[in-house]
Amino acid sequence: MTDSIPYKFDKTHDILDLRQKYEGKIEPGETTEDYVTIAGRLMLSRPQGKIFFGNLTDWTGTVQLFAQENSLTNFRDLTKMSLGDWIGASGYMMRTKKGELSVKLNSFVPLAYTKHGFGDKYKGITDTDLRYRHREVDLWANESTLKVFLARSKVISYIRRYLQDKGFVEVETPILNKIAGGATAKPFVTYHNSLGTDFYLRIAPELYLKRLVVGGFEKVFEIGRVFRNEGLSTRHNPEFTLLELYQAYVDYTDLMVLCENLIYELALMINGTSEVAVGNKLIDLKPPFRRATMEELIFESINERVNVHIPLNELQEIAKKHNVTFDESWMSGKLVLEIYEKTTESDLEGPVFVLDYPKEVSPLARTHRDDELLVERFECIIAGRELGNAFSELNDPKDQLERMTDQARQKKQGDSEAMDVDYDYVRALEHGLPPTGGLGIGIDRLVMLLTGATAIRDVILFPTLKPVEAEFDGDSEN
RNA sequence: GCGCCUCUAGCUCAAUUGGCAGAGCAACGGACUCUUAAUCCGCAGGUUCUGGGUUCAAGUCCCAGGGGGCGCACCA
Numbered sequence: 176m177t178d179s180i181p182y183k184f185d186k187t188h189d190i191l192d193l194r195q196k197y198e199g200k201i202e203p204g205e206t207t208e209d210y211v212t213i214a215g216r217l218m219l220s221r222p223q224g225k226i227f228f229g230n231l232t233d234w235t236g237t238v239q240l241f242a243q244e245n246s247l248t249n250f251r252d253l254t255k256m257s258l259g260d261w262i263g264a265s266g267y268m269m270r271t272k273k274g275e276l277s278v279k280l281n282s283f284v285p286l287a288y289t290k291h292g293f294g295d296k297y298k299g300i301t302d303t304d305l306r307y308r309h310r311e312v313d314l315w316a317n318e319s320t321l322k323v324f325l326a327r328s329k330v331i332s333y334i335r336r337y338l339q340d341k342g343f344v345e346v347e348t349p350i351l352n353k354i355a356g357g358a359t360a361k362p363f364v365t366y367h368n369s370l371g372t373d374f375y376l377r378i379a380p381e382l383y384l385k386r387l388v389v390g391g392f393e394k395v396f397e398i399g400r401v402f403r404n405e406g407l408s409t410r411h412n413p414e415f416t417l418l419e420l421y422q423a424y425v426d427y428t429d430l431m432v433l434c435e436n437l438i439y440e441l442a443l444m445i446n447g448t449s450e451v452a453v454g455n456k457l458i459d460l461k462p463p464f465r466r467a468t469m470e471e472l473i474f475e476s477i478n479e480r481v482n483v484h485i486p487l488n489e490l491q492e493i494a495k496k497h498n499v500t501f502d503e504s505w506m507s508g509k510l511v512l513e514i515y516e517k518t519t520e521s522d523l524e525g526p527v528f529v530l531d532y533p534k535e536v537s538p539l540a541r542t543h544r545d546d547e548l549l550v551e552r553f554e555c556i557i558a559g560r561e562l563g564n565a566f567s568e569l570n571d572p573k574d575q576l577e578r579m580t581d582q583a584r585q586k587k588q589g590d591s592e593a594m595d596v597d598y599d600y601v602r603a604l605e606h607g608l609p610p611t612g613g614l615g616i617g618i619d620r621l622v623m624l625l626t627g628a629t630a631i632r633d634v635i636l637f638p639t640l641k642p643v644e645a646e647f648d649g650d651s652e653n
Numbered sequence: 654g655c656g657c658c659u660c661u662a663g664c665u666c667a668a669u670u671g672g673c674a675g676a677g678c679a680a681c682g683g684a685c686u687c688u689u690a691a692u693c694c695g696c697a698g699g700u701u702c703u704g705g706g707u708u709c710a711a712g713u714c715c716c717a718g719g720g721g722g723c724g725c726a727c728c729a
Contacts, residue, residue, distance in 0.1 A: 219689075223686065226688085239688085291663065300665090403728070406726075
């Protein structure tokens with residue numbers, strides 16, 4: 176059967192092209208002289224005796240096919256095609272008497288047959304297991320899925336263009352890391368045979384990128400996969416896509432401007448409006464975003480003054496009062512962050528830049544110019560979710576070494592997410608890192624926000640799932 | 654890792670207090686010259702996730718396991 180399938184097929188138009196060119200331009204019942212060739216999947220089929228109607232869908236849209244027995248030699252074959260089969264077709268642009276824009280076929284050729292009749296033609300596929308494990312089915316059976324992933328692709332290319340237009344240069348740094356640095360997270364471990372050594376999959380590209388700034392890359396970014404060996408949820412996948420950018424000579428206030436403008440322009444590009452729907456609320460992403468310190472936001476939420484200058488025992492009392500569980504060994508910085516995350520963060524509708532984090536929990540950020548116990552850092556929160564994280568980068572090698580040493584001590588004491596000392600990185604700082612601002616944005620969560628997806632799995636083509644034993648139930652086996 | 658929910662035909666879903674496992678769509682055969690999830694006629698389609706147990710009788714109740722979802726915890 177597949178012997179008759181051609182090796183190539185030249186189409187003249189995407190279906191969207193046809194819609195843009197002909198929608199509203201042809202009178203009902205009129206057939207034009209304009210000859211087009213299109214290809215896609217036959218998604219609906221309505222043969223009706225000596226005439227035929229069907230819907231052909233490609234990745235840009237759907238158009239109706241119209242055929243008559245006396246003007247299409249293989250008319251009978253067309254009426255026998257199954258839903259989901261791929262076909263290529265040529266014919267004249269027309270509108271039916273009832274007004275539907277259509278292509279009046281005078282030839283068609285099957286391009287592939289689908290052997291599995293899956294997909295309810297009204298409801299599509301709703302089984303989440305099938306949708307995630309066999310995304311190719313989800314993509315063709317559910318129109319909205321393809322749209323989400325096309326939007327994701329647009330977001331990423333737009334970010335590249337946006338940054339390149341501002342003079343940023345894209346680089347690639349190692350995924351196999353001897354030390355998993357640049358964030359606090361549990362890494363995956365793997366092994367290199369001929370070097371005879373373990374490597375970690377990167378948890379962030381941060382340290383390498385700053386080494387490039389030391390080397391002279393004044394504006395640099397990377398968009399890439401990072402890996403964190405932690406739980407799965409609607410907001411977490413073990414591998415996810417991170418944008419990190421570093422710009423010499425700027426501080427975190429400059430990055431707020433860059434961040435809010437980028438998000439705003441992406442919203443306009445994807446949705447044509449700066450408002451995005453989250454649940455049943457509308458959030459406007461028009462800059463400027465609110466800037467507020469962590470202390471201010473906690474106060475608004477629970478009416479308590481919480482900051483790192485308050486004695487530890489008082490902070491512990493506040494935590495208890497608001498049902499925030501903590502470990503007695505925590506120092507005030509970690510406790511302040513915990514109180515913020517448990518009482519305040521998820522209620523922040525935003526968009527808001529949360530400013531000035533405790534130094535203790537930010538080992539790569541530069542000490543705040545006005546407060547020794549804080550760092551110049553912000554997180555961008557929208558709809559209770561952290562989308563971005565940025566700081567004025569710590570560029571003092573001595574300070575960096577002390578903070579990493581402190582982290583390593585915490586790791587030894589059982590904090591599996593604390594960092595190791597990265598001497599190569601400290602040495603890089605000794606070569607001189609100019610004042611630099613760095614920003615990271617979680618691309619998956621950004622795409623969720625822009626497309627209205629409620630689960631990170633809906634914006635990752637092949638999300639991490641528990642493996643199941645492969646069962647082959649196809650009919651190609653015999 | 655813990656708790657709750659869920660799994661029935663290719664897809665979407667039914668099945669009353671435990672009582673013969675069903676429908677729509679798809680597929681297959683046929684009718685039909687303006688349909689829009691076309692309509693009409695016909696035919697076929699099952700290890701009810703798996704394994705135990707209770708019972709005269711289990712899709713349904715119980716136990717164990719597997720997949721998925723949600724929540725918690727960890728985190729971005």
